[in-house]
Amino acid sequence: MIEIDRIGFAIGKSEILNGVSAQLPRAKMTAIIGPNGAGKSTLLSLIARLIPPASGTIRVGGYDVQQTASDTLARILAVLRQENVIASRLRVRELVGFGRFPHTRGQPDAQDGEKIQWALDLMALSPFADRFLDQLSGGQRQRALIAMILCQDTDYILLDEPLNNLDLFHSRKLMQVLQDMAHRLGKTPVLVIHDINYAAKYADNILAMKQGGVFANGPTQAIFENHLLSDLFDTPIRIHQIDGQPVAMHH
Amino acid sequence: MPGRRLLAMAAILLIACAAYLSWGARGDWAFILSFRGTKLAALIVTGTAIAVSTKLFQTISGNRILTPSIMGFDALFVLLETTLLFALGGFGYTMLDSTIRFAVTLVLMTLAAILLFGTLMHGTRRDLHRMILVGIIFGVLFRSLSSLLARMIDPNEYAVLQANLFASFNQIELDLLGVSTVLIAVALFAAWRLRDTLDAMELGREIAINLGIDYDRHVLIVLGIIAVLVSVATALVGPVVFFGLLITSLTYQIMPGFRHRDHLIANGLLAGIVLVAGQTLMERAFHLHTPLSVIIEMLGGLAFLILILRGHTR
Numbered sequence: 001m002i003e004i005d006r007i008g009f010a011i012g013k014s015e016i017l018n019g020v021s022a023q024l025p026r027a028k029m030t031a032i033i034g035p036n037g038a039g040k041s042t043l044l045s046l047i048a049r050l051i052p053p054a055s056g057t058i059r060v061g062g063y064d065v066q067q068t069a070s071d072t073l074a075r076i077l078a079v080l081r082q083e084n085v086i087a088s089r090l091r092v093r094e095l096v097g098f099g100r101f102p103h104t105r106g107q108p109d110a111q112d113g114e115k116i117q118w119a120l121d122l123m124a125l126s127p128f129a130d131r132f133l134d135q136l137s138g139g140q141r142q143r144a145l146i147a148m149i150l151c152q153d154t155d156y157i158l159l160d161e162p163l164n165n166l167d168l169f170h171s172r173k174l175m176q177v178l179q180d181m182a183h184r185l186g187k188t189p190v191l192v193i194h195d196i197n198y199a200a201k202y203a204d205n206i207l208a209m210k211q212g213g214v215f216a217n218g219p220t221q222a223i224f225e226n227h228l229l230s231d232l233f234d235t236p237i238r239i240h241q242i243d244g245q246p247v248a249m250h251h
Numbered sequence: 252m253p254g255r256r257l258l259a260m261a262a263i264l265l266i267a268c269a270a271y272l273s274w275g276a277r278g279d280w281a282f283i284l285s286f287r288g289t290k291l292a293a294l295i296v297t298g299t300a301i302a303v304s305t306k307l308f309q310t311i312s313g314n315r316i317l318t319p320s321i322m323g324f325d326a327l328f329v330l331l332e333t334t335l336l337f338a339l340g341g342f343g344y345t346m347l348d349s350t351i352r353f354a355v356t357l358v359l360m361t362l363a364a365i366l367l368f369g370t371l372m373h374g375t376r377r378d379l380h381r382m383i384l385v386g387i388i389f390g391v392l393f394r395s396l397s398s399l400l401a402r403m404i405d406p407n408e409y410a411v412l413q414a415n416l417f418a419s420f421n422q423i424e425l426d427l428l429g430v431s432t433v434l435i436a437v438a439l440f441a442a443w444r445l446r447d448t449l450d451a452m453e454l455g456r457e458i459a460i461n462l463g464i465d466y467d468r469h470v471l472i473v474l475g476i477i478a479v480l481v482s483v484a485t486a487l488v489g490p491v492v493f494f495g496l497l498i499t500s501l502t503y504q505i506m507p508g509f510r511h512r513d514h515l516i517a518n519g520l521l522a523g524i525v526l527v528a529g530q531t532l533m534e535r536a537f538h539l540h541t542p543l544s545v546i547i548e549m550l551g552g553l554a555f556l557i558l559i560l561r562g563h564t565r
Contacts, residue, residue: 050457074463081457087313088453088509101451102463149461 001026002047002156002190007056009042016042018212019056024205026061026155027186029179031199031220034209035233040192041082041160043209047190048079048158060156074102077156078149082164086133092144093129096120099151119151122177124170138165146174157181157189163198175202200224200246208232221246253506253513260505260520267527268295274535293428294530297484298494298522300435304480305495306502306518307442310453310511311473312382315503316558318495322382323390324481325490327363330393331356333400333412341408350430357434357482364478369471431483438479439519445473446511453509491544493551498522500554 002024009017017039024030032040045051047058049065058065060077078099086095096119100112120126123143133141142165149157157178163171179202181187193199199206199220206223208215215232216223223229224246229237238249271291276283305318319325335356336344344352371385401409442449448469451462459466484491498521506517529543 048461050460070460070465071463074461079457079461084455084458085313086454086458087309087315088450089503090509094509095454098451098454098458098462101447105447148458152461 001059001061002188003059004043004047005057005059007043007046007058008054009039009046009051010054016212017046017053020209020212020214021056022207022214022217024188024190024207026188027182028204029182029189029191029202030205030207031203032190032192032207032209033194033196033199033232034215037211038209038215039212040209044079044158044160044190044192045081048077049073050079050081071102074152074154076154077158078152078154079158080145080149080160080162082160084145090133091130092125092133092136092147093120095133095144096125096129096147096151099148099153102152115151115153119147122150123147124173139167139170142166143170143174150177155187157187158191159189160192161194162191163193163195171198178202196229196248196250200248224248253508253510253517256506257513257516257520260517260524264520264523264527267524267531270535271527271531274531289425289428291527292432293425293487294526295523296428296432296435297487298498298526299439299519300480300484301491301495302498302502302518302522303439303442303515304477304484305499306511306514307449307473307477307480309499310449311470313453313455315499316496316555317382317386318493318499319477319481320490320492320495321390322368322386323393324364324368324477325485325492326390326393326397327367328356328360328482328485329490330397330400331359331363333397333404336408336412337400337404341405341411344408345411349426353427353430353486356486357479360482361475361478364481365471365474368474427486431487434479434483438476438483439515441472441476442515445469446515449473449511450509453511488544491548493548493555494522494544495551496558497547497551497554498525500558501525 004020004022004024007017007020008015020039020043032043034040042051046053047060047065049070052066060073063073063076065073065077093116097112097116099119100115104112117126120129123146125140125143125147128136128140128144133144136144142162146159146162149159159178162174166174175198178189178191182189182204191199191203193203203220205218206220207217208223208228210232216228224239226237226239229239229248233250235250239246240249241247268291272284272287276287304324308317308319308322309315335352339347367389371382401412404412448464451464452459452466452469452473454462456466498518502514502517502521505521506513508514525547526543529547533543533546
């Protein structure tokens with residue numbers, strides 16, 4: 001479980017998060033949704049100890065992320081932010097191999113090789129495994145980075161807009177993989193996501209944020225309700241049930 | 252594969268060293284070997300220090316064209332030495348044991364580097380343009396302050412400093428060689444122990460933290476190592492701007508892979524090869540009186556331009 005307790009964060013004088021408290025359940029996929037500037041990415045960075053909070057505490061699987069050693073946390077949670085510029089000239093397999101770094105400190109063994117191959121296959125990267133990162137398209141790069149995160153094999157997987165640059169096929173594939181990891185392997189994926197219909201289809205739990213605070217937090221069916229979503233985005237949204245799934249009509 | 256290239260480079264370095272020691276030697280071998288041997292050691296020590304410090308700086312700044320000297324590290328060293336002379340006066344400066352003086356400058360340099368460049372690197376995003384701008388401004392600021400102080404110092408006293416600061420590969424400050432070698436060995440050992448961590452740090456702050464690196468602390472440690480390496484190299488041969496860049500660029504071309512365990516060694520070996528072979532050719536083959544540093548700086552400057560024009564700024 002991820003326990004967020006009265007987290008405050010500000011950049012200069014502008015307040016980004018104003019005392020956010022929320023609990024994200026274990027072994028379920030949580031989608032964080034909300035309008036631009038709601039503080040979604042900031043909250044994700046705070047959970048992943050990429051930035052320190054101004055106030056409040058966050059516990060991931062019982063570990064206080066500000067107090068726990070970084071290398072211990074790296075075996076519990078993995079995070080991928082939106083923009084990643086990589087200076088080294090790496091091959092895809094080498095990048096994915098970095099996912100084993102928290103476990104092996106740069107000395108991979110045969111078992112790590114299997115894990116790396118598993119992650120490459122999962123993201124359909126095997127044909128490009130020996131290419132350099134700068135020889136890939138945006139979507140392929142994104143998949144390589146996600147493969148690295150999956151290769152890290154942590155209980156908590158935090159992804160900031162992972163569907164960026166991915167086509168329909170790979171978006172769907174990724175969401176299925178993550179859902180499977182939550183339900184079958186007991187992992188806890190937390191995704192910041194803009195396409196609310198992907199959230200509706202795959203997420204078990206939704207954290208809706210607005211203006212630096214929690215707007216709503218609960219099971220997907222409870223959040224996908226006409227008024228709630230319309231108020232969240234300040235735009236009329238109608239929810240239809242299609243094949244037993246809520247689908248948001250917002251265009 | 253990387254191993255074989257490293258062996259080949261080590262072999263070339265050995266040949267270059269043998270050529271430097273023996274070519275055109277006449278007379279008492281004991282004297283020749285100790286005289287040339289000291290100079291050879293100095294060349295290798297400073298070359299390695301400059302090349303490795305450049306590679307480390309490129310790793311933590313996440314690009315392949317910035318070097319400590321472009322960012323004003325050695326200008327900072329010159330400023331500190333000038334300030335020391337200004338504060339102590341010419342008599343006090345010369346009376347001070349050169350090792351102690353060096354130690355004082357070194358401590359100040361490390362602190363200043365961590366303070367100035369630590370804040371620059373600390374932000375959540377590393378903006379290359381901001382770093383280049385700040386580096387240029389720092390460099391100009393440090394040099395201007397140095398020359399301001401130089402104008403306020405008695406010219407006779409300044410001559411003492413000038414002899415120290417404008418050393419070159421031809422006139423290495425040999426009295427500091429012993430302590431320098433020890434310092435550089437310690438700094439290189441520290442960098443070598445961090446080799447796997449450095450691989451992860453090169454991926455950028457966020458990915459490095461994700462992989463469990465205590466990133467901000469390690470940036471300060473690496474800056475400290477760089478400060479020691481640059482200080483020692485600058486004390487021995489004076490400021491050298493583009494040599495480090497020349498070596499790291501060549502190393503990226505020669506060495507496959509990204510691992511610091513290969514690249515750190517390759518940078519050191521290549522720096523030794525270029526300096527020793529270059530100095531051998533200049534001194535013995537061409538009998539030229541042009542300082543080697545002029546040629547190296549020209550080649551390094553060309554490499555810098557090519558890198559910028561080809562857009563290898565990442």
